[in-house]
Structures are given as C-alpha cells and as structure tokens.
Amino acid sequence: MAEKNFFLGMNKPEDSVNLNETEKKHTPVIEAPDNIKAGEPFEVTVIVGTILHVMEPAHHIQWIDVYAGENYLTKVVFTPGFSKPKATLTVVLDSIGKTSLKAVERCNIHGMWENTKNISVV
Template identity: 45%
Template sequence: MAETSLFCQINSLATGPADVAKKHAPVITVPANVAVGQPFTVTIKVGEAPHVMENGHFIQFVDLYSGHIYISRVDLTAELNKPEVSLSVVLPHEGKRTLRAFSRCNLHGIWEGSKEVNVTK
C-alpha cells in the first residue's frame, strides 16, 4: 500500500518514520578528501537495511547532486537490480561540497541522504 504522505515531501532519516527511513534513505560512501579534477568513486546504497526489488515494490531510480548541481541518475529495474550504484565522479572546484543522493520508491516516495566531501588540490 502506498503511503500518500511520503509523496508530498522529500523524506530523510531525520523526518521519515524510523522503520521506513531505514529501508529508504540513501547511504553515500565516498572518501572524506578527494583531489580536484580527479575521478573518485561514489557508492550509493538505498537504505541501511535492504529494500526489496519486487514487481510492485521497488526503487525506481537514484539521483546524485553536488549541492544543487545535478550529476547523475541511474534507473533501476525490479527483480533485475539491487538498489546500490557506484559512480565515477569528478569535481572541478576546491572546497567542501555536500553530495546529495535521492532515491524514489514506487510505494514510499522520495528519500534524501547526504555526505560531505572535501575537494583539495
């Protein structure tokens, strides 16, 4: 059953119901420090606890932003994917950046997770 209220906002670990949030809020893994202009790997796993990928209930996509700047979207398929993606990313400017990941569950709406990364020369 879709939870309608979850579709009227961006949900997170801080705002969502804890049991639902655990399975939906994206968890970003990235080195704390990365080199400006050099590729590094960002891994986004949907949920601290595994989320199902069944027909009728699955994670539809994962988006990655640096602050408000769009970087990537990965579309996922029920039964044929697990909701975990790895991306090679290059950040061209020095400074602290907030990587923000969004995932969408067809029954539980959009969820955000974030992680700071320090971009240095």
C-alpha cells in the same frame, strides 16, 4: 492520527542516529571519501537503505539521482526483479572547497527520500 503521506515533499530521517524501520529501508547511504583531490577521479556508491530495499514488482526503488553541490551528476534507473538499489559511479570535481554529495531516490510506495554527505575538495 492519520498515516503519513510519503508522497508529500522530500522524506528525510527525523533522527539520523536512530532510524526507524521505514527510514532504514529508504534513506540513501552515500559512500565516498571525506577528502578528495581536485581534478582526480573518485568513486561514489549509493545504496538505498542500511537494510537493502526490496526490488519486487509491487514494491521497489525506481531510480536514484546523484548531485555534487547543486550540480546534477546522473540518474540510475532500476528494473524490479533484475537489479538491486545500488549504484557506483566515478566522479571528478574541479572546484576546491567544501561541498556535498546528495542522493535522491524514489520508492514506488514510499515516495522520494534524500541524504547528503559533506566532502572537501583539496
């Protein structure tokens, strides 16, 4: 059986409850309230991996993109050896209803990985 090419498409955990070692190190973890008030700021923290990913010159997280629904919020770029793959930002959403936060990260060896968290704006 051929080794998986992580650079083909977007990577996601096969089973979000039982992550394998690679998924534990690459799946973005999104920390944010489940319910937020429209127009009021709230914090979103994205950490790469339930096991924090290494940040060495030969193997590191290059960046994280964050979205609210289809709206692009930001890109955080990391420098190996000087940072950890974690970012916290303050977000304000005005549209009432259900939406999702999405984080996409890129590892220089294992490609792009994404995860989402559903939230409600009241």
